Every structure is written in C-alpha cells, then in structure tokens.
Amino acid sequence: MILRPSREDVKLIGWGTGRVILGVGLIMTIPLITATLSAEWNTVLDFLVGILACAAFWLLTEIYCRTEKDLTWFHGLIVASGGWLMAMLFGAIPSFLSGHYQSFLDACFDLMSGYTTTGLYLLQDLDHVSHGLNMWRHLLTYAGGQGIIVIALTFLFSGTAGAFKIYASEGKEEKLLPNVIATARAIWMISLTYLVVGSLFIWIFLLAEGMPAARGGLHSVWLFMGAWSTGGFAPQSLNLLYYHSLWIELATMVIFIIGSFNFALHYAVWTGNRREIYRNIEIRSFAATAILGTFMLSVGFGKMGLFTSLTEFFRKGFYNLISGHTTTGNATVYSASFLREFGPIAMFAVILCMAIGASACSTGGGFKGLRMGVIFRYFRSEIRRLASPESAVVREKVHHIRDVWIDDPLVKGTMFIVICYVIIYVLGTSLGILYGYDPSVALFDAVSAGSNTGLSAGLTGPLMPALMKVYYIFAMWAGRLEFVSIIALLSFGGAIVRGQGARRKRR
C-alpha cells in the first residue's frame, strides 16, 4: 500500500527546497556584481528580481515549513530532484528578463542545461548578451557541476544526518571526508583552486593570442568554468572555434579532462595517493574507451579524407571526441560538420563516447567509467567462469579508491542505471525521428542531452518543437541525477494522488 505523505513530510521537503533556492539566490549575486561593474543597469535589475524572488520563496518556506524533524533518505531524494526543478524555475527569471529568450520554456531549457553541465542552448543572439548574463550562464555550469545540493550543503545546512541523504541523492555517493558538510566544502576547495590556476593559464594564452586584457580576463574565467564543469558553454556563438588557437584548445582540453575525473580521485591524489591515478578503474576505463574512440575516429577521417594532418586530426577530431567523452560539449567545428565533414564513422565514435561519458561523482554525465568497468569485469568473470571447471570459484574486483568485489547486487544496480540511460537515449532519438529529423542527427542530439554533453549536430535550437524541449529538459535532469531521485519524486507525486491517508491507515 502506498502511504500518502504526511504534513510533516511536505514541510520537511519544502524547508529543504527553500534552502536550495536560497543557494541559487546567493549565486546570483556574482552576476549582479559583474553587471554592476560593467554598468549594465537593466541586467542589474534582472538579477535583483531573481535574487528577491529566491529570497521571498526561502522566507516563505522558513515561516511555513520549519520543523524539528531531520531528513530521511526519501526526503533527501525529493529535495534533490525537486530542488533542481525549482532551481531551474527561479534561475530562469533573470535569463528570461534579459529578452534573449523566445519563451520562459526556452529560458528553463538553458537553465537546466547549465545546471546539469550539458551546454545545449536556446538563447538567441548570444554575441550581444551582457557580461552579467554571460557570467550567469557560466556560473550555472560551474555551480551545477559541483552540484546545487553541494552548494546548499556547503553554506546553508548545519551538520544534520539528513544532509548526507540529500547529498547522495544528487548522484554522488562518495564521502571524501567523514562529515558530508566537510566533503561538500572539500569539493569546493578543489574546484576553486583549479579555477584560479586554470583561469590564469587561459588568460595568459588569450593575451598571447591577441585578446585585450580585460575581455581576456572575463573570457578566461568563463572558458574555465565551461570546461572544468564539463558544461561546454562559451561566451561567443562560435564556441572554441572563435579563438582559432591551439593553445586555448589544449588548455581547455586539459581542464575538462581533469574536471571529468571523480572528486574522490582528486582528493586521493591531493592527499598524496598518486598511485590511485594508474590503478583507478575509471581512469583505465576512460583510457580504453578513448583509445577505441580515437581508432574509430581515425578510420572515419581516413575515409572522408578532409582532415589530412596530425594537427587537424587533433584539433578537429580528437578535441571534439574527448570533449564528447568527458561530456563537455566545447566544439571547434560547426554543428553541421559532425554530419557532413566527420562522416558516419567518426560521428558514431563521438556518439559512442558521449553515451559512455565521464566519471561517477564528477561534473560529467553518461553511463560513467565506473559502470563500464564493472560491466566489463563482470563479463570477463562470466567468460572465465564458463571456461573453468564447475568447482572453480571465479571472482573479479574493481579498484576505485579501494578494492570492490563484483557481486550480483552491484551488477544489477549498475545495469539498472545503464539501461535507464539507454532508454532516455532511445526515447529522445525516436521523438526526433517522429518530428522528421535525420535519424543520425536525432541520435546525436538525444545522446548529447541525456549524457549531459552539449554537442549538437544541428537539431537543438529555438525552433525545435516544444515537446522536444520539454523532453530534453527531462533527459538532462534525469541523466544528471541518475534516475533514482527522479523515480522517488515521481512516486512521491503518485503517493499524493493515490496514496492512503496516514490517519486512515492508523485506524
């Protein structure tokens, strides 16, 4: 029997969501400051409206939803999934007010794309947007990459036991430190340190490539945020093609590869455990699939015969392949080029790498290297078991910070998530084909949205059907939160509608 949520449950979820929205309002102060310094007064007003709306919502939840109870797993799941949706709605306010969106739905699309570090966008006339709005777009991906919940945990939650429950509900299962609040802060420390160092390097390269110092400074921070978070946003519509620079491409590639690694791996390396880089299953899995993808790319480019030198292979092929593999979405070619200049084999290599994606507990999306490693080892153990005498005991393990033995529950859990990803890829592709798009383009963009990559073969745009926009928002959201929280939110909605009242049950 499904139990209808009690008043206390709703209050708890409302209270947690209010904290998350307050976090969104606090993040908006950075674009507000940027707009003020740039004397963009209408943009200042846009962000003031956004901040005040977030503050009003938070205060309402503080007044009407305050409770002494602590969060359970269920509440954590609902706060994480519902919090992302609410964060999308509130975050879309300043974006929509900028006037660069055809509808509020389009603004919501870009917000979800930013939070989930996808990088697809429906914003129109990007080359004329304000510094404030550009800061907001990139900050979204940077904040979303660490996890909105991580932000809320860092600043707005005290050390409750329930804090871990909403932390884990955001698709992150690993605690770097015994206390989850300390873990969230450690994630921020890692990211902020890289932000300073990475932006500085990009700024130096931009100056060398002829950009003015002030604009170069802003571009360097935005490019870093887009790459590190594996979001793939860039301040100009030509994305990385705008800079015509091998050095900028090299710098962003290094940043998005590092950004796509697991936070637990970062922490292990930071605390002196350097061997972890070579032993970790996710690094090995990433290396193996990247090599496979590069091989396919070479075959594809060889057949097309367009990109003839090693430099061209690296800058146009390998860069976009790894950008897809890390689910970043920074591109050095036009969208249409994936279909026309890459050819079917190289395009398929990019799709495959996007579908596999990056590391678990990172800023990336897709199946994740950890799951690919588990599935590969499981298949290997099954083959070994079949080839061994009946009495033989065959066991496999994967190394991810520590050794983990592969057993049936682990494989089942892994397969469940992977199948969920396949389903959202297939549904998105089918929808695209039904709307009359080229099947390969429909597949490319559906995988890109579901795996939170952001590369596009030309389907995603302001004129795409509204239903596809809604589906892509769902795919980005579900893909980022890895389904479990979404299922919990849907069951919560179902319980409100169909569940038996708790009082009636007691009777």
Place this chain on the structure above:
Amino acid sequence: MRRERASGVIAAVSAVALTILLLSSGTVYAAEVVTTQELIDDMARYDGQEVTITGEVVGDLMRRGDFGWITVNDDPYSIKSIEEGGSHKGVSNVGIGIWAPLSELDDIQILGSYKNKGDIVRVTGTFNRVCHEHGGDTDIHASSVMVLQQGYAISHPFDYRLLVVVLILAGIVVTLWNIRIRRVRRTLRKE
C-alpha cells in the same frame, strides 16, 4: 538628334569603362555573394572559392603578427540585434572567422557586443572548408575587408517598470523577514 547620339556614345563608353573596371578588380567582383549559412550548409561546393559576405563584426579583433582574426555575423541580428529591440528570429548567431592582413582591418572601429552595434563590413576572400594553415578551421582568408557602415553605441533606456517590480519584491521580502523574526522570537520565548 545630335544630343541623343551623344548620350548614346556616353552610355556605351560608360558601359565599356565599367566592364574594364569590373574585370580589372576581378578578385572583388568575380566572387560569389553568399551568406555564412549557405557556406555552412554546402561547404563542399564553396571550398576554395572566392566568396563575398556582408555582416557585422562582433567580439574581438585578435592580432597575430601582421594578420588578425575577426568574426563576422550575417544572421538577422546583424541587421537589428535583440539589444536594439530586434525580434526573436528563432535562430542562434551565424558567423565565420575571417583571417585578414591587419592593413585590411585598420578601418574597423567598433566591434559588436552588448553595448555596441559592430561595424558592417563586406568581406571578400577564399572560403576554406578545412583550412590547412589554421589547423582545420572553417574560415575565410580575406583579400578585402571594406567597412560599409560604421557601428554605434546601443542605447539601453533604464527599465523603470522593472524597478517597480524590484521595489515591490523588496517590500515582500522585508515583510516576510519580519514575520520570520517574530516567529523565531516567539519560539524562543516558549522554550
């Protein structure tokens, strides 16, 4: 009669002179006039050909030695950007990187951005589907960049209606804050 004949001669001479002028500056006038979208949609057809595009210079002028990169957009927003009150056209920006000698870029004064409408230029040059000189970039190597129209500062009139919304929301937030403080004090007193 004589006047008619004279004007006929002048017309014939003018036509010949114009033809000679067009032929002598063949690199400029023999180029096919295209849009960037047409180039992107059919790169194979235009690869290696002389083309002419007209659009707004946006972003930055990046100097590299004696040459420089600019980006030219020829989408609907290059005519009237959203910041100038242009309507949504349902498309993103469409532009292309132009590689040109700095001497050709000297006349460019204003680059398109939030605050500025960029110079409108006519660019003639060779379109490269995969530029072997620039690591495979899709670009145009310009032989001529002509400023057709000077850019200007975009005016952003202060949005007083939005200011009213801000003030109303601020009032709501202050009220809610006071209610919250009162409730917290009441709870503390009870405890």
